[in-house]
Amino acid sequence: MNHNTPLTPRPLRHLTEVHRRVLTVAQLRSHGVTAAVVSEQCRPGGPWQQILPGVFLLHPGPPTSEERLHAVLLYAARETPSAGVPVQPGADEPHRPGYTEAMITGLAALTLHGFSASPPLLSLERIDVLVPRLRRLRSTGCVNIVRTPALPTPCQVTGLPVAPVPRALADAVAGLSDAAVVRRLLTEAVRGGHCEPASVVRELNRAKLLTRPHVVDAVDSLLAEGRAIAEDRLYRMVREHGLPDPVWNVDLRLPGGPHLGGVDAYWPEQAVAVELDTRAPRQDEDALWSEYARKREYLERLGITVVHLTPRKLRDAMDQQATVVRTALMASGDRDPAAYVVVLPR
Structure with missing residues (x-):
C-alpha cells in the first residue's frame, strides 16, 4: 500500500x-x-x-x-x-x-437557462466559471475563470450550479463586442420572463459595462422592452380583475398652472393614479428616485392617491396589486375632494 x-x-x-x-x-x-x-x-x-x-x-x-x-x-x-x-x-x-465555490456563468449559463440567442454548449471554445476572487485558479483548456468578490446564490439547472440570469448576462456581455448579439441576449432575458430589466442593468453597472456604447444602446432597447411588458401587465390587471377603466398614459396639470407629471393610469373621479417604477439602477438612480418622490408628494398634497407598482410586483403578485388599487379606489369616498387637475394625453 x-x-x-x-x-x-x-x-x-x-x-x-x-x-x-x-x-x-x-x-x-x-x-x-x-x-x-x-x-x-x-x-x-x-x-x-x-x-x-x-x-x-x-x-x-x-x-x-x-x-x-x-x-x-x-x-x-x-x-x-x-x-x-x-x-x-x-x-x-x-x-x-x-x-x-464554483458555478457556470456567461454564455454557457444562458444556454442552460434556455436562451435561444446563446450558442450551443459544444460550440463554445471556453466555458466561464464563476469563483471567489481570492481563489488561486487560472484559466486553462476549456475553462475561463471569472472572479467575483461575492458569489451569488446559484440556480440548479440539470443538477449543475448555474449563475442567476442577470449575473450570467453581465459575464457574457463582458466578452462580447457584437452589438446585435448583446441586444438579442438582453431582450430575450426580459421578453422570455427570465428577469426584470432593473436586475440586468444593476449587474451591468456593477461590472462597469455601461461605459461601452454598444452596451448602452442595448440597455436602452432593454428598458423600452421592459416598460412595454410592464404596461401590458398593468392593462391585464385592470381587465382581468374587473377594475374600472382608467385613462391611460396621461399628463396631469393644474389649470393654468405647472405640469405635475405623467402617470400610467388615472381614475379622475376617485383621484387615484398608478405609476410604474421602471427606473434603471444606473449612476443617476438617486436623482431619479428624488424626482419620483417629489412628484408623488406633490400629487398627494393635492389629494391624489398615487399607487406605486414595480414590474416585478405585477409579474409575481398581480392579484395583490389589483387589491391595492381597488382599495385605493374604494377609499376615495372617505377622503376630502382632491384639487381639480387637467388631464392631457402624453
Whole structure:
C-alpha cells in the first residue's frame, strides 16, 4: 500500500453515469485507483484522457457537453475532504457531487437557462466559471475563470450550479463586442420572463459595462422592452380583475398652472393614479428616485392617491396589486375632494 491507496475505496457503481466518466485524481484515489494506474490508462492511445489539470475523462472519445460542464466544475470547485464524493447514499440513490465555490456563468449559463440567442454548449471554445476572487485558479483548456468578490446564490439547472440570469448576462456581455448579439441576449432575458430589466442593468453597472456604447444602446432597447411588458401587465390587471377603466398614459396639470407629471393610469373621479417604477439602477438612480418622490408628494398634497407598482410586483403578485388599487379606489369616498387637475394625453 502507498500514499495513493485509500483505506476504504468507494465503489464506482454509486456514482451517477456522468460522474463515472469524469473524475478528479482525488476521486480516483478514493476509488482505489493509484497514480500509476492513471498514468497507464492515459498513455497515448489509452482508454482514458486528461481533460483538464487533475480531471480525467474515462473514455477515449471527445467529451460531451455534459462531460465538459462537469469537468470544468470539478476543476474549479474547492477541494473538500469529500469533494465530489458525498456521504454514502442508499443502494438505489447515486452520488451527485457538490461543487463548492464554483458555478457556470456567461454564455454557457444562458444556454442552460434556455436562451435561444446563446450558442450551443459544444460550440463554445471556453466555458466561464464563476469563483471567489481570492481563489488561486487560472484559466486553462476549456475553462475561463471569472472572479467575483461575492458569489451569488446559484440556480440548479440539470443538477449543475448555474449563475442567476442577470449575473450570467453581465459575464457574457463582458466578452462580447457584437452589438446585435448583446441586444438579442438582453431582450430575450426580459421578453422570455427570465428577469426584470432593473436586475440586468444593476449587474451591468456593477461590472462597469455601461461605459461601452454598444452596451448602452442595448440597455436602452432593454428598458423600452421592459416598460412595454410592464404596461401590458398593468392593462391585464385592470381587465382581468374587473377594475374600472382608467385613462391611460396621461399628463396631469393644474389649470393654468405647472405640469405635475405623467402617470400610467388615472381614475379622475376617485383621484387615484398608478405609476410604474421602471427606473434603471444606473449612476443617476438617486436623482431619479428624488424626482419620483417629489412628484408623488406633490400629487398627494393635492389629494391624489398615487399607487406605486414595480414590474416585478405585477409579474409575481398581480392579484395583490389589483387589491391595492381597488382599495385605493374604494377609499376615495372617505377622503376630502382632491384639487381639480387637467388631464392631457402624453
